[in-house]
Amino acid sequence: MKKVLSVGQCNPDHNSIKNYFETNFDCKITRIDSTEDALSELRKNSYDLVLVNRKLDIDYTDGTVLVVEMQKDSKMKQIPIMLISNYPEYQKEAIVLGAVPGIGKLEYGTDFAFQKVSKYLPPKTIKVSMSL
Numbered sequence: 001m002k003k004v005l006s007v008g009q010c011n012p013d014h015n016s017i018k019n020y021f022e023t024n025f026d027c028k029i030t031r032i033d034s035t036e037d038a039l040s041e042l043r044k045n046s047y048d049l050v051l052v053n054r055k056l057d058i059d060y061t062d063g064t065v066l067v068v069e070m071q072k073d074s075k076m077k078q079i080p081i082m083l084i085s086n087y088p089e090y091q092k093e094a095i096v097l098g099a100v101p102g103i104g105k106l107e108y109g110t111d112f113a114f115q116k117v118s119k120y121l122p123p124k125t126i127k128v129s130m131s132l
Contacts, residue, residue, distance in 0.1 A: 017108075039070075049080050054090050085102065091104075
């Protein structure tokens with residue numbers, strides 16, 4: 001099972017992310033509120049993907065701060081980080097800073113989002129049992 005760190009989401013958004021990711025992908029979501037806590041967590045534990053909100057709910061820090069800080073560390077730089085934002089201009093900015101293409105909150109459940117995320121997390125397989 002893959003490990004995903006979700007940074008800066010408000011309660012409703014965190015619940016949506018957790019539901020979408022854990023239902024569709026073989027992963028476990030860990031929630032962190034701030035950039036500093038995320039960096040500390042990433043130094044202590046390994047993660048397969050980081051999701052960061054465009055504006056962190058706790059203090060409205062720009063999520064790209066985490067992208068930049070992760071790129072400064074040789075270990076963290078290897079971890080894909082996605083910006084969670086519906087705005088293409090902020091997605092482009094995050095990519096220029098070192099993020100992988102992210103998704104917006106309005107895209108959960110779409111093929112577009114599924115394809116982006118499945119590059120980093122294995123999709124759950126549907127088990128069908130048939131009795132004869």
